[in-house]
Amino acid sequence: xxxxxxxxxxxxxxxxxxxxxxxxxxxxxxxxxxxxxxxxxxxxxxxxxxxxxxxxxxxxxxxxxxxxxxxxxxxxxxxxxxxxxxxxxxxxxxxxxxxxxxxxxxxxxxxxxxxxxxxxxxxxxxxxxxxxxxxxxxxxxxxxxxxxxxxxxxxxxxxxxxxxxxxxxxxxxxxxxxxxxxxxxxxxxxxxxxxxxxxxxxxx
Amino acid sequence: xxxxxxxxxxxxxxxxxxxxxxxxxxxxxxxxxxxxxxxxxxxxxxxxxxxxxxxxxxxxxxxxxxxxxxxxxxxxxxxxxxxxxxxxxxxxxxxxxxxxxxxxxxxxxxxxxxxxxxxxxxxxxxxxxxxxxxxxxxxxxxxxxxxxxxxxxxxxxxxxxxxxxxxxxxxxxxxxxxxxxxxxxxxxxxxxxxxxxxxxxxxx
Amino acid sequence: xxxxxxxxxxxxxxxxxxxxxxxxxxxxxxxxxxxxxxxxxxxxxxxxxxxxxxxxxxxxxxxxxxxxxxxxxxxxxxxxxxxxxxxxxxxxxxxxxxxxxxxxxxxxxxxxxxxxxxxxxxxxxxxxxxxxxxxxxxxxxxxxxxxxxxxxxxxxxxxxxxxxxxxxxxxxxxxxxxxxxxxxxxxxxxxxxxxxxxxxxxxx
Amino acid sequence: xxxxxxxxxxxxxxxxxxxxxxxxxxxxxxxxxxxxxxxxxxxxxxxxxxxxxxxxxxxxxxxxxxxxxxxxxxxxxxxxxxxxxxxxxxxxxxxxxxxxxxxxxxxxxxxxxxxxxxxxxxxxxxxxxxxxxxxxxxxxxxxxxxxxxxxxxxxxxxxxxxxxxxxxxxxxxxxxxxxxxxxxxxxxxxxxxxxxxxxxxxxx
DNA sequence: GATGAATGAGGTTTCATTCAT
DNA sequence: GATGAATGAAACCTCATTCAT
Numbered sequence: 001x002x003x004x005x006x007x008x009x010x011x012x013x014x015x016x017x018x019x020x021x022x023x024x025x026x027x028x029x030x031x032x033x034x035x036x037x038x039x040x041x042x043x044x045x046x047x048x049x050x051x052x053x054x055x056x057x058x059x060x061x062x063x064x065x066x067x068x069x070x071x072x073x074x075x076x077x078x079x080x081x082x083x084x085x086x087x088x089x090x091x092x093x094x095x096x097x098x099x100x101x102x103x104x105x106x107x108x109x110x111x112x113x114x115x116x117x118x119x120x121x122x123x124x125x126x127x128x129x130x131x132x133x134x135x136x137x138x139x140x141x142x143x144x145x146x147x148x149x150x151x152x153x154x155x156x157x158x159x160x161x162x163x164x165x166x167x168x169x170x171x172x173x174x175x176x177x178x179x180x181x182x183x184x185x186x187x188x189x190x191x192x193x194x195x196x197x198x199x200x201x202x203x204x
Numbered sequence: 205x206x207x208x209x210x211x212x213x214x215x216x217x218x219x220x221x222x223x224x225x226x227x228x229x230x231x232x233x234x235x236x237x238x239x240x241x242x243x244x245x246x247x248x249x250x251x252x253x254x255x256x257x258x259x260x261x262x263x264x265x266x267x268x269x270x271x272x273x274x275x276x277x278x279x280x281x282x283x284x285x286x287x288x289x290x291x292x293x294x295x296x297x298x299x300x301x302x303x304x305x306x307x308x309x310x311x312x313x314x315x316x317x318x319x320x321x322x323x324x325x326x327x328x329x330x331x332x333x334x335x336x337x338x339x340x341x342x343x344x345x346x347x348x349x350x351x352x353x354x355x356x357x358x359x360x361x362x363x364x365x366x367x368x369x370x371x372x373x374x375x376x377x378x379x380x381x382x383x384x385x386x387x388x389x390x391x392x393x394x395x396x397x398x399x400x401x402x403x404x405x406x407x408x
Numbered sequence: 409x410x411x412x413x414x415x416x417x418x419x420x421x422x423x424x425x426x427x428x429x430x431x432x433x434x435x436x437x438x439x440x441x442x443x444x445x446x447x448x449x450x451x452x453x454x455x456x457x458x459x460x461x462x463x464x465x466x467x468x469x470x471x472x473x474x475x476x477x478x479x480x481x482x483x484x485x486x487x488x489x490x491x492x493x494x495x496x497x498x499x500x501x502x503x504x505x506x507x508x509x510x511x512x513x514x515x516x517x518x519x520x521x522x523x524x525x526x527x528x529x530x531x532x533x534x535x536x537x538x539x540x541x542x543x544x545x546x547x548x549x550x551x552x553x554x555x556x557x558x559x560x561x562x563x564x565x566x567x568x569x570x571x572x573x574x575x576x577x578x579x580x581x582x583x584x585x586x587x588x589x590x591x592x593x594x595x596x597x598x599x600x601x602x603x604x605x606x607x608x609x610x611x612x
Numbered sequence: 613x614x615x616x617x618x619x620x621x622x623x624x625x626x627x628x629x630x631x632x633x634x635x636x637x638x639x640x641x642x643x644x645x646x647x648x649x650x651x652x653x654x655x656x657x658x659x660x661x662x663x664x665x666x667x668x669x670x671x672x673x674x675x676x677x678x679x680x681x682x683x684x685x686x687x688x689x690x691x692x693x694x695x696x697x698x699x700x701x702x703x704x705x706x707x708x709x710x711x712x713x714x715x716x717x718x719x720x721x722x723x724x725x726x727x728x729x730x731x732x733x734x735x736x737x738x739x740x741x742x743x744x745x746x747x748x749x750x751x752x753x754x755x756x757x758x759x760x761x762x763x764x765x766x767x768x769x770x771x772x773x774x775x776x777x778x779x780x781x782x783x784x785x786x787x788x789x790x791x792x793x794x795x796x797x798x799x800x801x802x803x804x805x806x807x808x809x810x811x812x813x814x815x816x
Numbered sequence: 817g818a819t820g821a822a823t824g825a826g827g828t829t830t831c832a833t834t835c836a837t
Numbered sequence: 838g839a840t841g842a843a844t845g846a847a848a849c850c851t852c853a854t855t856c857a858t
Contacts, residue, residue, distance in 0.1 A: 622840085622841075622842080625842085626841095626842075629842085629843095660843080660844090661843060661844045661845055662844085662845065662846095663843070663844055663845060663846095664842075664843055664844070664845095667841095667842065667843075
């Protein structure tokens with residue numbers, strides 16, 4: 001008996017081409033930077049005609065957003081899996097930090113896509129999901145009693161700030177190339193949030 | 205007796221014009237964003253002719269870099285003053301963090317100018333100076349014995365990461381608008397760096 | 409006994425599809441204007457594939473011409489029926505003017521399709537038929553003796569000019585929306601052609 | 613003594629270039645039609661760079677509108693002069709009709725620019741001025757008592773319809789090439805408006 | 817006959833930079 | 838030094854048409 005195809009071939013081809021374009025676009029963005037990210041370059045890299053790019057993405061803006069969405073997907077999937085796992089909180093934390101740093105290191109463009117003022121409304125839900133991934137882990141930490149309750153948003157921002165900060169500054173020259181930032185980030189943050197609420201503050 | 209001018213009038217005028225252009229350029233960048241940052245807009249805002257802009261800045265790139273340098277100048281001056289002052293370390297720290305956040309909040313474009321991979325070689329010394337400003341303060345902290353010695357670069361990066369992270373994420377929606385980030389940053393970092401080196405770590 | 413079909417089913421289907429496309433094309437042209445008149449829009453409106461449009465019409469040009477022909481068809485049919493009828497001339501005239509105005513009002517695009525210099529050679533016979541429809545009526549008027557003989561072409565042009573002029577200018581703001589132009593057109597034209605040949609002209 | 617220039621040379625040159633572009637644009641529009649009216653063609657015809665066209669006209673749309681405005685200018689000037697002159701009404705009328713026909717014959721594009729649904733808001737005042745030019749003459753005719761009072765808007769539309777109709781249909785094949793339409797238009801209109809209000813109408 | 821993804825020439829527009837005055 | 842019109846490469850995007858399935 002002949003197998004019933006799940007999706008018709010046309011549709012499958014279409015999706016495959018979309019993926020090829022997305023991958024080519026990512027390569028262009030990674031290799032040549034935002035300035036050189038032109039539809040023509042993407043078309044050449046993907047070996048499609050210019051017009052064909054526009055059949056899949058309504059505008060250059062949308063294409064960039066889709067790259068960001070595409071790049072973050074695995075990270076978010078892992079983050080959600082981690083948050084839902086029954087690993088102890090600290091392992092969740094460490095793995096999430098490591099995964100995030102790895103993603104950011106591999107795909108510098110992502111940082112930029114998330115960069116302040118990218119302004120695209122399309123990315124808002126993506127950013128939200130990113131935030132929530134961290135938030136879920138932190139919540140677990142509070143549930144385990146490892147870190148104090150309260151002010152979770154600030155805690156999450158502090159954590160993401162540390163991660164993003166290390167990711168960004170590593171691209172410059174401040175740190176040794178092979179420096180493993182994860183222990184520092186985790187250590188600073190855990191130490192910090194544990195004591196932050198108790199420390200009496202002096203001065204202005 | 206007629207005073208001997210330190211700098212001849214010609215030179216003074218030239219500097220004044222340069223400053224006017226720089227200020228106009230900053231206004232344009234702040235008010236209308238990078239996309240609308242064109243030499244023509246700058247010229248109109250500065251009330252100079254297009255060609256005159258090029259008398260003072262060799263290219264648009266250079267102009268942008270000079271804005272970044274210009275914007276950071278007061279912050280760096282204050283940072284160096286703070287580092288050289290005889291204020292207790294924690295006050296130095298808190299004031300520097302506050303000043304940095306204020307600068308970043310006022311001039312979002314600066315963040316972008318510093319944005320990862322802006323690629324301009326011209327900004328490298330500026331970035332270095334920024335780093336050193338933080339470094340000097342941290343060194344004071346170590347000298348006072350408030351924070352442990354060693355791994356100063358990592359400490360500085362952690363601090364700058366926290367600051368930059370809060371600045372960036374505040375532009376999104378994660379935190380309440382009037383949230384004062386300074387105590388959190390200082391608290392997390394101080395708590396973190398104090399314990400980071402001692403904490404035994406578990407898991408992978 | 410099974411009826412012998414006049415036209416085989418294939419052919420009937422084909423004609424039905426052609427009509428559906430034509431109607432969809434007219435709707436697109438009417439609703440969204442020439443600028444938005446693209447084959448893709450027509451295909452979507454007709455619920456056919458792009459390629460299918462080309463099965464029925466060799467090019468976009470031809471499709472537009474066919475719309476014009478199609479739109480004028482009922483008007484021409486009525487005009488020829490009127491001319492062949494035994495209604496008194498003035499009723500023929502009035503009804504033709506009214507029908508023409510109604511067609512032009514309903515289908516503004518027609519005006520444009522007929523617009524000076526649309527250039528399509530294919531429309532020449534349509535234009536001719538349009539002219540002849542008016543001509544036949546005018547000839548009846550001459551036969552009845554209501555309007556003087558001679559210079560029939562000029563008379564027809566004058567009449568069509570009046571009709572077209574009112575149709576066009578009504579789309580602007582010169583006349584009240586609900587103004588019934590028919591009496592004015594008929595009156596002016598009848599009065600005019602009746603006296604035109606007799607009036608002594610002064611001045612240059 | 614050296615003469616004081618009315619306008620500085622820069623300004624004069626600028627205006628001259630604007631005029632050259634406008635003239636070139638008119639030639640392109642006249643010779644090759646709307647379809648081929650591209651900025652590139654205009655630039656080539658005017659012997660300017662593409663970008664230079666945009667220094668003078670913000671968009672292709674604006675350029676087209678300016679052609680229309682430019683083309684109508686002399687006609688309107690003459691119309692207003694005629695209306696203000698103390699020529700007898702019928703001479704005003706005949707001359708205006710003749711001038712209008714001449715303009716429309718010379719510059720077919722004008723017809724199109726005025727064509728129904730050109731839609732450009734920029735042209736609204738131009739159209740209004742066109743209408744008012746006719747209106748002023750008709751008003752004079754009423755003042756002289758040559759044509760009856762009342763319904764002036766309809767009279768003006770009738771007149772403009774006749775003129776436009778003859779102009780348009782002459783471009784087709786209905787009339788002999790050298791046919792002088794002016795007497796017919798003036799005759800039909802004068803005869804028509806004189807009797808239009810008095811004629812009893814029959815039929816529906 | 818029907819389909820619709822792919823094509824790519826061609827259009828509009830922007831803008832950093834030059835240069836004659 | 839100041840001016841600002843001119844330049845034209847290069848970007849984005851559209852859409853009539855083709856053609857393999």
